[in-house]
Amino acid sequence: MAKAMTKSASKPVGKPASKPAAKAAAKPAAKAAAKPAAKTASRAAAGKTVAKAKAKPAKKPALTISMLKPSVNNMTVRVFARAAGLDHAETDAWGLTRSPEYMARNPAHLTPMIEDKGLPRGVLWESCAIMQYLSNKHGLEKFYPKAPAKRAMIDSA
Structure with a gap:
């Protein structure tokens, strides 16, 4: 045991423990002081972007499609509008087709x-009539050509 005591006694004494403890205590305090300022700045920047986003009202699509999603006839108009790249909104008419509001716009209560x-x-209903109207209005000749013979083939399908 005497050797163990001499070894520990012969070790040089290092830096006082108070300096690292003081530095360690100072760092979190500095970080804590910097964080609220950074958070406030980031919140202010976020508020500016939100304010800019609120300044621009959302553009309402010119075309609204009311449909019953499981219906194949309804799906043809949905697929057509998407394939043609038309700006449109889709609304689900499930349970609404017999309502007074819907019947006032569409007395046939069809989708x-x-x-x-x-x-x-x-408003316009019937899938073929809708696709013909949209093709004519937007000049979509690749879907509904102007040539009478080609149109007749499409109309007969």
């Missing part, structure tokens, strides 16, 4: 139905 400002009543 699909589109709402478009260019229509005399503001």
Whole structure:
């Protein structure tokens, strides 16, 4: 045991323990002081981006399609509008087709139905009529050509 005591006694004494403890205590205090300022700045920046986003109102699509999603006839209009790249909104009419509001716009209470400002009543129903109207309105000749013979083939399908 005498050797063990001499070894520990012969070790040189290092730096006082108070300096590292003081540095360690100072770092968290400095970080804590910097964090609220950084958070406030980031929150202010986030508020500015939110304010900018609120300044621009969302553009309402010109075309609204009311449909019953499981219906194949309704799906043809949905697929057509997407393939043509038309700006549109889709609404589910499940349970609404016999409501007074729906019947006032569409007395036949059929789906699909589109709402478009260019229509005399503001609405049009029947999938083939809708696709023909949209093709003619937007000049979509790749879907509905202007040549009468080609149109007749499409109309007969």
